[in-house]
Amino acid sequence: MTTVRGEAAAAPARFEPPVGAESGPFWEATRAGRLLVQWCTACDRGVFYPRAFCPHCAAPGSALEWRTASGAATVYAAAVEHRPDAAGAAFSRGEPYCVALVDLVEGVRMLANVVGCPPGDVHSGMAVSVTWEPLSDGRQLPLFRPDPGAGP
Amino acid sequence: MSRGDRTLRGAAAIVGVADDVSPTGELDRSGRELEVAMILDALEDAGLTLADVDGVCHAESAVGLAEYLGIHPTFTESTMTGGSSYEVHLEHAAAAIAAGLCDVVVSVYASTPRGDRSRGRRAPRRMPPGPNPMAEWEMPYGLRMPMGPYALAAARHMHEFGTTSEQLAAIAVSTREWAARNPRARYRDPLTVADVLASPLQVGPLHLLDCCLVTDGAGAFVMTSAARARSLRQPPVYVLGAATCTDHMGIGQMPDLTTTPGVVSGANAFAMAGLNPADVNVLMGYDSFTITALLHLEDLGFVKKGEGGPFAAEGTLGPGGGPLAMNTNGGGLSFTHPGMYGMFLVTEAVRQLRGECGERQVDGAEVAVAHGSGMVLSVMSTAVLGTEATL
Numbered sequence: 001m002t003t004v005r006g007e008a009a010a011a012p013a014r015f016e017p018p019v020g021a022e023s024g025p026f027w028e029a030t031r032a033g034r035l036l037v038q039w040c041t042a043c044d045r046g047v048f049y050p051r052a053f054c055p056h057c058a059a060p061g062s063a064l065e066w067r068t069a070s071g072a073a074t075v076y077a078a079a080v081e082h083r084p085d086a087a088g089a090a091f092s093r094g095e096p097y098c099v100a101l102v103d104l105v106e107g108v109r110m111l112a113n114v115v116g117c118p119p120g121d122v123h124s125g126m127a128v129s130v131t132w133e134p135l136s137d138g139r140q141l142p143l144f145r146p147d148p149g150a151g152p
Numbered sequence: 153m154s155r156g157d158r159t160l161r162g163a164a165a166i167v168g169v170a171d172d173v174s175p176t177g178e179l180d181r182s183g184r185e186l187e188v189a190m191i192l193d194a195l196e197d198a199g200l201t202l203a204d205v206d207g208v209c210h211a212e213s214a215v216g217l218a219e220y221l222g223i224h225p226t227f228t229e230s231t232m233t234g235g236s237s238y239e240v241h242l243e244h245a246a247a248a249i250a251a252g253l254c255d256v257v258v259s260v261y262a263s264t265p266r267g268d269r270s271r272g273r274r275a276p277r278r279m280p281p282g283p284n285p286m287a288e289w290e291m292p293y294g295l296r297m298p299m300g301p302y303a304l305a306a307a308r309h310m311h312e313f314g315t316t317s318e319q320l321a322a323i324a325v326s327t328r329e330w331a332a333r334n335p336r337a338r339y340r341d342p343l344t345v346a347d348v349l350a351s352p353l354q355v356g357p358l359h360l361l362d363c364c365l366v367t368d369g370a371g372a373f374v375m376t377s378a379a380r381a382r383s384l385r386q387p388p389v390y391v392l393g394a395a396t397c398t399d400h401m402g403i404g405q406m407p408d409l410t411t412t413p414g415v416v417s418g419a420n421a422f423a424m425a426g427l428n429p430a431d432v433n434v435l436m437g438y439d440s441f442t443i444t445a446l447l448h449l450e451d452l453g454f455v456k457k458g459e460g461g462p463f464a465a466e467g468t469l470g471p472g473g474g475p476l477a478m479n480t481n482g483g484g485l486s487f488t489h490p491g492m493y494g495m496f497l498v499t500e501a502v503r504q505l506r507g508e509c510g511e512r513q514v515d516g517a518e519v520a521v522a523h524g525s526g527m528v529l530s531v532m533s534t535a536v537l538g539t540e541a542t543l
Binding site for chain 1: 284285287288289290291292293294295296300303304305306307308311312352353354355356357358402403404405409
């Protein structure tokens with residue numbers, strides 16, 4: 001097999017997320033760099049991941065609306081992948097990277113990478129805010145970066 | 153039947169066990185051949201035959217297995233909760249026997265990741281078809297499965313309670329001390345806290361030696377009614393209490409990374425058994441990672457929340473004669489871990505209660521707990537097992 005120069009670069013560096021049945025609006029908004037979360041108007045709580053049903057109060061999907069989140073969040077827990085090859089993650093170009101659970105000020109928790117600082121510096125309680133990485137189809141993937149001004 | 157109800161307590165007993173592992177980590181047999189061998193060995197251990205079996209448990213397809221065996225069970229159980237599947241099977245089998253749905257149940261597991269690799273057969277990565285929450289919200293971020301979620305739990309535990317890598321390492325060390333007494337364990341060389349900390353970080357804060365093995369392994373258990381158990385070959389090991397609780401599937405949906413659903417399954421299983429953690433002689437607590445075992449110690453009530461680290465660091469979980477012996481076969485950390493390790497919690501608990509464990513036998517063991525953890529701290533299932541004296 002001939003190896004074509006640039007072939008590796010053409011492969012997506014990230015596993016690109018499929019669009020779930022309820023999450024079309026979320027991914028469309030990422031094209032404009034807007035972070036949406038579902039909000040239950042019946043119990044006044046955020047819902048993530050997107051659903052056709054409120055898991056807090058069992059309200060039907062009609063009670064859920066999309067709201068723009070501020071993008072401000074606090075790191076709940078942070079881990080550092082030291083073997084990107086074992087994780088099958090090309091996006092870090094072989095460098096260790098941080099995977100964290102972050103709590104948006106709107107009260108929902110997401111998994112994401114925290115970028116923009118050494119991965120080992122990320123810690124529980126750190127204030128972060130959303131930043132975006134383009135995907136191949138124009139959608140953008142939400143990541144987070146340290147932001148001392150963010151958080152509750 | 154409420155949780156405090158004692159209807160299930162002592163109604164069923166494990167009467168036969170079998171397992172197959174190799175110190176090389178690799179087995180020659182695989183698949184149905186290996187499963188059938190385990191079933192026949194466990195039935196032989198019990199003094200029963202395949203003709204006696206009217207209940208079949210298998211985490212992928214009990215129906216397919218029954219067909220392969222050529223039997224026609226009245227009870228089939230295919231619950232798949234990852235590593236805790238076999239504790240769930242135990243719970244459901246006991247309930248089915250108590251309710252009269254069946255009389256003799258077998259549960260079996262075989263997985264040969266190393267042998268498959270040597271034979272050039274790699275199991276395809278299993279993924280539900282179509283969009284799913286893991287693919288959409290986790291996989292883009294390179295969270296390595298399964299250790300990524302456990303690393304997050306360890307990091308949060310360290311943040312909230314000051315738990316240290318040294319304390320986590322102490323669990324790997326005490327577990328290795330047990331493995332040294334098990335001639336069938338994969339790793340038996342002495343291990344120190346310093347060795348664990350010097351092993352390469354995988355998903356930090358977890359080091360390589362905080363992580364379980366990847367080995368071939370297989371096992372089976374046979375359960376029947378207490379009445380029938382007393383006429384069989386082995387001393388019955390009674391199901392005193394059994395309970396399960398599901399919390400989440402993906403780690404992003406776990407409400408509190410330092411508290412597992414073992415809080416619920418453990419309390420319910422102990423309530424059914426009418427026992428407390430202080431009554432337990434042997435804890436077989438699923439150790440996919442050191443943090444997993446630490447969380448069990450807290451959530452089952454052996455220590456208070458947050459005190460698992462200092463407790464583990466005391467070093468009394470090993471074979472030194474402490475009040476609680478944990479993972480006496482050497483655990484998933486040093487004995488075997490073929491992927492869904494819960495079967496080996498059951499086989500070791502039964503053998504400890506039958507007094508068959510030789511150099512690693514816990515003197516006077518009357519009560520053992522097999523506590524399975526499935527997926528990513530997602531589904532906990534607790535079985536409290538006891539000898540005739542505990543009825």
